[in-house]
Amino acid sequence: MSELRAQLREWREAVDKRLPPWWSRALAGLLIAIGIVLPFFFPPGSGFLNATIIAIAYAVMALGLNVVVGFAGLLDLGYVAFYALGAYSVGWFGSGFFFRAHIHVLVSPATQALQGIHLNFILILIGAALICAGAGALIGLPTLRLRGDYIAIVTLAFGEIIGVVAVNGQSVPVGGGMTLTAGNLGISAVDQPYFGALASFNLLDLRPWYWLILAILLFVLFVNLRLRDSRLGRAWIALREDEIAAVSMGIPLVRTKLLAYSLGAAFGGLAGAFFGSYYTTVNAGQFQFGFSIFILAMVIIGGLGSIWGAVVGGMVLGYINNYLIPDVLNNLPSKFGLNFQLTQVEFGIFGFLLVIMMLLRPQGLIPERRRKLELTAEIAAEDAQLAEVPGTAGGAT
């Protein structure tokens, strides 16, 4: 087994050496190109395309949470709060919900006539990112002096608070007979994104939605990659590794941690705003604690701290959740004469997957570079130990 592994490693290294230095860039370009033309191979309203769109949005959220949990090592269990705030940004600033207001900025002619606040989707995205960044810093503040599990508890509570506010917001007046949220009724008829003649967004043709979320993913991915290899990224890792040593070496604790919270939250807000618009409704019931865990599972299955891991983890769980279980395998139990559908036990399935992952590949699907270094070094050390045949050992020194 270990021989096989060593052999595989050797081959991979040999392949790595032969490839020209620009191959990773070329590969990235190729992947992006495939990503852009992908929807032409599916019917414009297909369930698979729908699942892909949701999976990409999950990947964006996983990338955001990965900044907080993976890079900075701050276990955040309330990430659903930023999904909620992002979605409500669309509900508030891109629908007729605040019906007494008449504000229109760069929206389609049809929307111009409607009451309420209607901002261009790009503006809403920026607004959602800013609101979430602020909220992220706010939740970061009380956790600054805490570590590990205690951070998890505070952030968990924060996520629950936002959820409860979303539900009860329908009884919170904001003047003129308007309320803060629509609770479980949902803010409905949210605006579709408007990009002039460039694309028309509707629910019959999902392609523009696909390209929109792909663009958001590429943006977030780019920012993540740049940050990882920067002064700030290094500071996050240092704080994660040893807080006392990090501040003693001159890393400002408060600013660095709050930046991690804010950035992670802002990315979650982008995905949340997209979801709000894509589902055309913002319903308080969407923002359950389970969703925080779901996103965390994506990050962990992908590989904690690994950017590509977060993307893959988000996509894989997205497909399983929105395609494999409901569309493909849902009726599998009935074929065995069992009287339930797979969607009824999906949380059990995810739990099972997590356990299997922890047993077989605890470092995640695509482990972080550093963790890989650690693990390969351990293997090398083990190999060296095993190679020391009892008879020959001891003569070396």
Add this chain to the structure above:
Amino acid sequence: MSPPAVPAPPAVPAPPAVAVLRAVHITKRFGGLDALRDVSIDVPQYSIVSLIGPNGAGKTTLFNMLTGLYRPTEGSILLGELDITHARADEITGRGVARTFQNIRLFGAMTATENVMIGHHTRMRAGLFGAVLRTPRVRREERETRARARDLLAYVGLRETVFDRLASQLSYGDQRRVEIARALASEPRVLLLDEPTAGMNPQESRVLTEFMRQLRDELKLAILLIEHDMKVVMGVSERVTVLDHGEKIAEGEPAKVRTDPRVIEAYLGRQE
């Protein structure tokens, strides 16, 4: 520049010895326990001062206050003319005080080079947007920091083959070296070393002792040293301060301190 001809200890403490780092009447209480009582200490420019005392005497507590990890209950800490009693740890590092730890605290999942680059953090400018846009200025800064880190690793005597190893995989001696390099990367005026020779054999301690002198002379550093190895203390320091049970019981030149009856008593117990 020729190395100073005088072996330790130098005959006379230099007359205009300006203190770069001063602790003035420091008291630190943890609940009902006085960890330190009214301790003052001066670290003159370009000098090596040792802090000795039995375990639990409060040496590391004093270090933690000098570097901003603890706040003194009473008293103040001055860096040059500047009062840094209430400054944050990272600000103090930015002002030119760097330290190492008694039980090595490297960032295990980072390479040796990255560890040293962290030390340079306060001297770098790149912010959030600089990092994302990766402007030419940021690129240059990053490149220079990396080059500097490698120079420093070489300076402290690390072999180039281990520069890109994870810190957790380095040998004990190399880890100590990386820690010193990381502290030097912050371009300090004062370097605080907490038991740097712990776990070293006599040969290695001798090399390190020599290296401390080199640091003082080449980098114009003041060094405050916590040390248990008397050979190192007597060999390298111009002044020695002795703590016992949170109080300063002796201070002065090494030769004088060594014969002080209170010091002997603190270390060996009273002779009946």
